[in-house]
Structures are given as C-alpha cells and as structure tokens.
Amino acid sequence: MLAIGVDAGGTATRAVVTTLDGRCVGYGVAGRGNPVSAGRPSAVGAVLEAVGAATVSAGRALSEVSVIAAAVAGQPASGAGAESLQAELSAAGFTGRVVFESDLLATYFSATASGNGYAVVSGTGACAIRVAEGRIEATADGLGWLLGDRGSGFWIGQRVAEAAIRDLDGVGRMTALTRAVLDHLGIDPQPRPGAERSPELEELVSALYALPPIELASLAPLAFRCVEDPVAAGILRRAGERLAESLLAVLTEPGPLVVGGGVLFRSGPVRDAFTGRLGGSADRLDVIPVEDGVVGAGLLALRAGGLPPTREALARLTETLALVRRSSVHGAPL
Amino acid sequence: MLAIGVDAGGTATRAVVTTLDGRCVGYGVAGRGNPVSAGRPSAVGAVLEAVGAATVSAGRALSEVSVIAAAVAGQPASGAGAESLQAELSAAGFTGRVVFESDLLATYFSATASGNGYAVVSGTGACAIRVAEGRIEATADGLGWLLGDRGSGFWIGQRVAEAAIRDLDGVGRMTALTRAVLDHLGIDPQPRPGAERSPELEELVSALYALPPIELASLAPLAFRCVEDPVAAGILRRAGERLAESLLAVLTEPGPLVVGGGVLFRSGPVRDAFTGRLGGSADRLDVIPVEDGVVGAGLLALRAGGLPPTREALARLTETLALVRRSSVHGAPL
Numbered sequence: 001m002l003a004i005g006v007d008a009g010g011t012a013t014r015a016v017v018t019t020l021d022g023r024c025v026g027y028g029v030a031g032r033g034n035p036v037s038a039g040r041p042s043a044v045g046a047v048l049e050a051v052g053a054a055t056v057s058a059g060r061a062l063s064e065v066s067v068i069a070a071a072v073a074g075q076p077a078s079g080a081g082a083e084s085l086q087a088e089l090s091a092a093g094f095t096g097r098v099v100f101e102s103d104l105l106a107t108y109f110s111a112t113a114s115g116n117g118y119a120v121v122s123g124t125g126a127c128a129i130r131v132a133e134g135r136i137e138a139t140a141d142g143l144g145w146l147l148g149d150r151g152s153g154f155w156i157g158q159r160v161a162e163a164a165i166r167d168l169d170g171v172g173r174m175t176a177l178t179r180a181v182l183d184h185l186g187i188d189p190q191p192r193p194g195a196e197r198s199p200e201l202e203e204l205v206s207a208l209y210a211l212p213p214i215e216l217a218s219l220a221p222l223a224f225r226c227v228e229d230p231v232a233a234g235i236l237r238r239a240g241e242r243l244a245e246s247l248l249a250v251l252t253e254p255g256p257l258v259v260g261g262g263v264l265f266r267s268g269p270v271r272d273a274f275t276g277r278l279g280g281s282a283d284r285l286d287v288i289p290v291e292d293g294v295v296g297a298g299l300l301a302l303r304a305g306g307l308p309p310t311r312e313a314l315a316r317l318t319e320t321l322a323l324v325r326r327s328s329v330h331g332a333p334l
Numbered sequence: 335m336l337a338i339g340v341d342a343g344g345t346a347t348r349a350v351v352t353t354l355d356g357r358c359v360g361y362g363v364a365g366r367g368n369p370v371s372a373g374r375p376s377a378v379g380a381v382l383e384a385v386g387a388a389t390v391s392a393g394r395a396l397s398e399v400s401v402i403a404a405a406v407a408g409q410p411a412s413g414a415g416a417e418s419l420q421a422e423l424s425a426a427g428f429t430g431r432v433v434f435e436s437d438l439l440a441t442y443f444s445a446t447a448s449g450n451g452y453a454v455v456s457g458t459g460a461c462a463i464r465v466a467e468g469r470i471e472a473t474a475d476g477l478g479w480l481l482g483d484r485g486s487g488f489w490i491g492q493r494v495a496e497a498a499i500r501d502l503d504g505v506g507r508m509t510a511l512t513r514a515v516l517d518h519l520g521i522d523p524q525p526r527p528g529a530e531r532s533p534e535l536e537e538l539v540s541a542l543y544a545l546p547p548i549e550l551a552s553l554a555p556l557a558f559r560c561v562e563d564p565v566a567a568g569i570l571r572r573a574g575e576r577l578a579e580s581l582l583a584v585l586t587e588p589g590p591l592v593v594g595g596g597v598l599f600r601s602g603p604v605r606d607a608f609t610g611r612l613g614g615s616a617d618r619l620d621v622i623p624v625e626d627g628v629v630g631a632g633l634l635a636l637r638a639g640g641l642p643p644t645r646e647a648l649a650r651l652t653e654t655l656a657l658v659r660r661s662s663v664h665g666a667p668l
Contacts, residue, residue, distance in 0.1 A: 139531060140503065140505055141503075141505075143499060143503075143539055144539065144543060146492070146542070146543065146547055146550070147492075147495055147496060147499055147539060147542060147543075148496070148499065158480070158481075161481055162481060162482070165477055165481055165482065169474065169475075169477075169583075170583065171474055171475075171579070171580070171583040197473060205477055205478065205481060208480070208481060209478060209480065209481075213480055213547070216480075245505070246505070249503075249504065249505040
C-alpha cells in the first residue's frame with residue numbers, strides 16, 4: 001500500500017509517493033496549484049498532473065494508492081474543487097480516499113513531527129499558525145493580497161513597484177530598484193522632451209496595470225537582488241517585522257517554529273528583522289527553515305491512513321525524497 | 335453657438351451646456367465615466383448619456399454645439415476611446431470639435447480662473463497637480479488603486495476593511511468600523527462554536543474578494559460616519575497627511591489651491607490633518623473646496639472655442655448652473 005502527499009503552492013505543486021513506513025518511492029512536480037491565485041480548475045489540474053508524474057516516477061499505479069492528502073491554501077474540503085478532484089482521480093483508477101489539509105500544516109510537518117508548535121510561511125501570500133495536537137489551533141493573516149498577506153512576496157513586490165514609481169515621479173528616494181524593475185519588465189522608452197511626467201513612469205504604470213495584481217509578487221526577488229540598496233533593504237526589513245507581528249498574534253508556549261516560503265527561507269534582512277521584532281520570544285523558539293511542504297504532505301497522507309507523524313518517518317521521508325529528487329531523470333532543478 | 339463641458343468622474347458624469355458668455359442653459363448627469371475604473375466602453379457611454387441629457391435639458395440640438403470638452407481621468411486624447419466618442423457624437427448630429435482635458439484641470443477651473451495654482455483631488459483616486467499658464471505643469475500620484483492614490487477613497491476603504499478584519503482576527507484594535515463594515519455588506523452569520531476563526535471574518539473576506547478591488551472605495555464613507563472612533567479617525571488623519579505629501583511634491587509658488595473630491599470636500603479629520611501636514615505652506619495658499627469639475631469643464635470647452643477662462647465667466651457659469659440644477663425637473667439631489 002502507498003500514500004501520496006501533494007503540496008499545492010503558489011508557484012509549484014509537488015507530489016510525493018510514500019510507502020507506509022515513510023520511504024519515498026516517487027516524486028512529481030506541476031505548475032501552481034494554489035486555488036486562490038491560480039483559480040480552481042487550474043489548481044485541480046496541477047494536483048492531478050503532479051500526482052500523475054509522481055506515480056509514473058514511482059513506476060506504480062494509482063490503484064495501489066490508498067490515500068491522497070492534498071495540502072492546499074484555503075482547504076477546499078468541500079465545494080466544486082474537492083468534488084472534481086475526487087471524480088478525476090477516480091476516473092484515473094484511484095479507489096482510495098482524498099483528504100484535504102492546509103498547505104501551512106504541510107509546511108509545518110515538513111520540518112517537525114511535534115504535535116505542538118508554529119509555522120510562518122511567506123511565499124506569494126503570508127500566514128502564521130499555531131499547531132496544537134497536530135491541528136491548526138490559531139491563524140493570523142493569510143488574508144490574501146488585497147486585505148492582508150503582510151510581509152509576503154506580493155507585499156514586497158507591491159512596495160518594490162511603488163518605490164520605483166515614486167523614484168521616477170520625483171516624490172520618493174532614488175533607488176536601484178527603479179532600474180531593476182524597468183529591466184525586469186523590458187521597459188526602455190525613448191526620451192520625450194517637455195513631457196509632464198517621465199515616459200518610463202507612464203510605461204511602467206501601464207505595464208503593471210496590464211498584469212493580474214497578484215503578479216506584483218514577481219517583483220519581490222528584485223528586492224533580494226538589490227539588498228545593498230537602502231530602499232530595498234528597508235522593504236525587506238519591514239516585511240520581516242510584519243511576519244513577526246503575525247507570529248506574535250498566535251504565539252503562546254515555546255515550541256518549534258517552522259519558517260517556510262521563499263521570503264523567509266533565505267537569511268538576510270527579512271530573517272534578521274523577523275528575529276529582531278520577535279525579541280525575547282525568539283529564544284523560546286527552535287527555528288527550522290523549510291523549502292516546501294511536500295514532506296509534510298506525505299506525513300499528512302500517512303496520518304490519514306492511521307499512522308501519526310513520527311521523527312523517524314519524517315527523517316526517512318526527507319532523506320529518501322532527497323535521493324529521488326537527486327536521481328530525477330531530467331536532473332532539472334526542481 | 336454653444337459649448338458643452340463634461341466632467342467624467344469615478345462616481346458620476348456631469349455635462350453642462352453653456353453659451354459663449356458662460357451662461358448655463360442645460361445640465362445632465364449619467365453614471366461613472368472614469369475610463370480607468372469604469373472600463374473604456376462604459377466611460378464613452380456615460381459621456382454620451384450626460385451630453386444627451388444636457389442638450390435635452392437645454393432644449394437644444396447637438397448640431398448647435400461647436401465644441402465639447404471631455405474632462406476625463408488619464409486624458410485619452412488618442413486611442414480607441416477618443417475615436418469612438420467622436421464617432422458616436424457625429425452619428426448623433428454633432429459637427430463640432432471634441433477636445434480632451436484632464437479631469438483634474440476641470441476641477442481646478444471649477445474654483446478659480448487663475449492661470450497658476452494647484453489642485454488636490456481625492457475621490458475614488460487621488461492626485462495633486464500644479465497648474466501654470468492654464469496647463470498642468472506637474473503631477474504627483476494619481477497612480478491608481480494598486481500603485482498609489484494615497485489618501486483616496488479607495489485607500490481609505492481598503493484601510494477600513496483591514497481594520498475590521500484585524501479586529502475580527504484579534505490582531506488589531508477593536509473598532510466601531512467592524513460593525514459598520516459587516517452591516518454595510520449585510521453579513522450576519524450564525525455562531526459556529528469551535529471554529530478556528532470567527533465566521534464573520536471568513537464571510538467578510540469572501541465578500542470583499544467577490545467585489546472588484548476598486549469597490550473597496552465604497553467603504554470609505556464608513557470612516558467618516560465613525561469619526562468618533564479612534565481607529566477610523568486615525569485612518570482619516572493619515573489620508574489627509576498622504577494628500578498633503580502629494581501636494582508638497584508639486585508645490586512651488588503661493589497660489590490658489592483647489593481641493594476637490596468627496597474625501598477632501600468636507601471638513602473634519604482629513605482636512606485638519608491635510609492642513610497640519612502642510613504646515614507653514616498652508617498660509618501661502620488660498621484654499622477653495624469644490625464639489626465637482628463640471629463648471630471647469632464648461633470653462634475648458636469655452637477655452638477650446640477661443641475664450642480663455644475669466645473670473646466673470648466662472649462666476650456666471652457657477653451661478654447659472656446652480657439655478658438650472660435647482661430647477662431640474664425631477665428635483666432629485668444630484
């Protein structure tokens with residue numbers, strides 16, 4: 001018998017096939033699977049694609065899989081997305097059970113098997129959770145790009161765009177982000193003498209409004225690239241502080257703190273400001289960065305099959321997944 | 335001979351029919367005409383509708399009109415919107431000239447005939463301009479809801495939504511805005527014991543994401559209604575400060591300062607904070623609040639016909655328009 005864990009993220013969807021003792025025997029990747037940012041039909045498609053790729057990589061059939069845990073943002077445990085996923089998996093020969101879990105819980109269990117602790121995830125969106133007895137007990141933020149997601153990739157990218165615009169508009173500080181944003185968007189206009197505003201500014205504003213708003217998150221990496229620039233560093237520091245504030249809103253007892261998502265994973269101004277803003281609370285936390293939530297999704301699949309997360313299963317799945325990833329046929333960085 | 339000025343705003347489009355000496359003989363209103371927030375086809379439709387209503391109210395034919403000045407956000411002097419407006423007007427019997435002007439300049443000339451001065455407009459969006467020799471010489475902000483419009487109705491409404499959400503989420507201060515927002519959106523859910531987050535919070539977030547983002551501006555009036563609440567008053571004060579910062583970015587010489595749009599028109603925390611943030615600069619400015627830009631659009635139409643704005647024409651058009659508005663057949667508040 002096998003279990004499959006799927007981590008449906010804002011930029012990629014990853015699936016792991018595991019034996020009941022936590023040995024990874026297959027792994028697959030597909031496009032973005034976050035139902036909020038990708039739209040529900042394409043999210044279901046990404047989950048199916050990742051599951052398919054993982055079973056092919058395992059050389060096994062879907063009929064051998066007894067449970068699939070789909071860790072997705074917003075936990076669509078009911079509704080059209082859940083039904084259509086179950087229906088499509090059945091059509092592909094799957095006879096087992098699908099359970100839906102939070103992508104945040106998958107990130108959490110990718111780094112620890114402890115039933116009690118915290119996770120702060122900042123990718124395209126941002127959220128903090130408190131985990132108690134293996135379930136999410138409290139959540140802060142995770143409210144989406146329009147209303148929250150403070151300290152997320154979107155939040156950073158929007159501020160990068162604003163910094164470039166305010167520089168070009170002559171009301172903000174000069175910043176290396178301006179050139180970086182213009183280059184990123186391929187904007188290189190001809191000078192127009194006598195124009196009321198710089199032609200770069202008008203082209204930049206038009207280009208940004210032509211994108212779906214969530215795509216501002218694609219500007220976040222520019223802040224990390226311009227980290228020597230005071231404006232960029234300031235944005236990153238404020239992102240770290242906002243993320244710490246979300247964590248502080250759910251923080252009670254000491255425990256492991258899993259930090260996930262591209263924004264918090266690397267060291268630098270975000271992590272420094274995050275730790276600084278936590279102050280004394282940081283000493284009571286065992287901080288573990290984690291790259292994605294696929295191992296935790298695997299553990300959640302095993303839990304749905306009656307096997308609660310253990311240190312041993314976590315370690316085994318992490319190690320064997322690394323081996324499978326390394327030996328992937330294409331050798332492409334995943 | 336007649337001229338028509340049209341002020342196409344984010345919430346309504348107003349048209350005035352004027353004689354060449356600035357006497358209002360007709361007035362009409364239609365829906366939102368801002369091409370950015372309303373979308374281009376419906377913006378053209380609103381301008382046509384307002385022009386039609388104004389000529390009917392004047393009891394005159396479009397063929398008697400020699401020039402129409404359309405004051406719209408973003409000045410679509412070229413492009414599909416301008417062409418389709420000219421074509422539709424021709425089809426309706428108009429043989430004169432259409433000129434496009436900035437809605438900000440129309441607001442400016444609704445309050446002063448001076449060739450040099452400033453306007454700060456905060457309605458759905460927000461912008462500051464410096465006028466020199468009757469033309470816009472410098473602009474600050476006006477960058478739209480996603481990238482700027484600091485201190486605008488959208489900006490306020492987004493912060494009202496965030497304040498309510500953070501109150502319900504237990505991470506922000508308690509505020510009267512929460513009840514106001516839930517009532518405004520008709521949210522009254524049943525308690526669900528043991529739920530991880532309040533059911534109000536989940537319904538509120540869903541309801542807000544179901545709206546087009548720009549509709550957050552519809553929450554701005556709640557801040558004015560809850561002005562005794564410290565959180566609401568804080569949002570309004572910060573809006574006033576942001577608007578002052580935009581003005582300071584274009585401020586050079588003393589001059590008239592026209593303040594327009596629903597946010598700055600009324601007295602209270604926004605205006606107080608605006609004046610406070612301007613500091614000593616406020617003394618060098620002659621502040622004139624104005625309700626909309628239709629009188630200025632009329633003056634811009636006359637200017638396009640060869641008659642530059644004068645104090646006399648401004649006063650005459652303002653007075654005669656007020657008479658026409660008061661005697662409007664339906665007597666509805668416009």
